Amino acid sequence: MAIGNAWVGTILRVDLSAGTIAKEPLNMQDAHDYVGARGLGTKYYCNEVDPKIDPFSPENKLIFMTGALTGTFAPSAGRYEVVSKSPLTGTIGAANSGGHFGPELKYAGYDGIIFEGRADHPVYLYVNDDVVELRDASHLWGKNVHEATDLLEAEVGKFRIATIAPSGENGVLFAGVMNDKNRAAGRGGMGAVMGSKNLKAVVVRGTGSVKVAHSQGFLEESMKSRTILREHPVCGTGLAAYGTEILVNIINEVGGLPKNNGRDGAVFENAYEISGEKLAEGALVKNQGCFGCTIACGRVTKIEPDESEFYGFGEGPEYEAGWSFGADCGIDDIAAVLKANWICNEEGMDPITLGATVACAMELFEAGYIPEDDIGFPLRFGDAAAMVRCVRMTADGEGFGKMLGQGSYRLAEHYGHPELSMSVKKQEMPAYDGRAIQGIALEYATSNRGGCHVRGYMISPEVLGLPVKTDPLITEGKGALLKTFQDLTALCDSTGICLFTTFALGLPELAGLYREAAGTDETDEEILLKGERIWNLEKRFNMAAGVEKDTLPPRLLREELPSGPAKGKVAELQVMLADYYEARGWTAEGDPTDAKFQELRL
Incomplete structure (x- = not known):
């Protein structure tokens, strides 16, 4: 694989304390091993930041990273990731967003941006292809997302804009980074980290493109995937x-x-x-x-x-x-x-x-x-x-x-x-009760960023029957199944493709798109292994940061549901955890082993 095959090859490094900007080559070995977006952003972060860091310290870093397929013709390939340590949870925080900001950053010639330090006054980053500048944002401080976006567009033109609101400026622990006004890198408080750096916004305009290794093969894989999505009852009808x-x-x-x-x-x-x-x-x-x-x-x-x-x-x-x-x-x-x-x-x-x-x-x-x-x-x-x-x-x-x-x-x-x-x-659990849907309880407990459904969406098999139907009230096999979903999701997030496509697309389609774009001859299983590597890297960071063990609120473990189809049920977490840890090759206490880290080249 080479620069120009999916990746554009350049990282922006912005020192907010010094007011300096540098362009550096993308680490292609890490790009190969961690793909992009969530995986690659996390790898850069873990390489450079002490897990014990105070999220609001100037020594903390904030990373915007695009995916390997972001900005390509792959379906729904508009995602990017914002990575830092979460002030809400203390875990590795990686928040995913769609819209048009991520593709625009790649078209400007950058796979990602690493923000360091803290500006001494509010600033925003201006990116117009090769022209990259820090500009004063004092007039934008205190403005909400829509107001700040409108003011910036009046100032710079029709750029793609990611910004924070006063919630981020004032340290609301779940403040997000908003782009295209209504798209959010929403969970874990990445906007609060951004605000702590006096960074109000990033505005981007790009006139370049993203090249792929095998254009004809990539076109064929993209068209095949688009057809599958269009004909699928969830992706083609229900969600629309x-x-x-x-x-x-x-x-x-x-x-x-x-x-x-x-x-x-x-x-x-x-x-x-x-x-x-x-x-x-x-x-x-x-x-x-x-x-x-x-x-x-x-x-x-x-x-x-x-x-x-x-x-x-x-x-x-x-x-x-x-x-x-x-x-x-x-x-x-x-x-x-x-x-x-x-x-x-x-x-x-x-x-x-x-x-x-x-x-x-x-x-x-x-x-x-x-x-x-x-x-x-x-x-x-x-x-x-x-x-x-x-x-x-x-x-x-x-x-x-x-x-x-x-x-x-x-x-x-x-x-x-x-x-x-x-x-x-x-971090607050989302809209699915783990007593009625056992696999999602296990996902909440084991998620590397706290209570979260989109790191291993067990609702898909347990409720929607995709790709196969499993009984939501049973525990057997849920650990191994969740492990596969988590690894596949880590891969999907890192490609820059929307997770919703995976209601219809599976590993063969994701791996096929990645293979043709990146120019690799890796098998589907070797590509999925990248997702497992990403998951274990996140887990290693959390262990070093002192994050608590995998568990659930007492209500889910002890209070039986009083009514409904799952009446009398609690979340049977311990039996599922044993299955899960065994599937991951970790200890019975939930710790990855040195052998597992060596196997994954961590």
């Missing part, structure tokens, strides 16, 4: 019609939609009112897709002033945001859910963590653990106005919003009940 919110009724029917912070089970009686079907009845304006997208699952939505007090216009929500501001808070008002999500987009906040943190606060309040004076108003499940008010307060850093901005674990710990935080490694 209803977006990811199509999952609301599906997950509710299997008894896996957590309600009221999971306290009252996982069946939400009014689920239809916050579903994709409900959204399509009136609030949906049009679909929206990312670069090279064949699916267009994004939702442009609107509520008129005469329809609700929560009127407005924006994008979303995704299924997880619809759940966090909906069922998890006991709310069945789609307009309130939309309003909360729009605020998150404008203010650069992760709606999964924020919605789940509000739900945690509701339970703490109802149990009498949070005095009303601390909040300023009653905060009960089902109160849509109070929920939206909390979201706004968090964005503004106002009053109780400062506490909400630290996430549910720190909130619940502050009031003496950390067990009421539905989080793993201090």
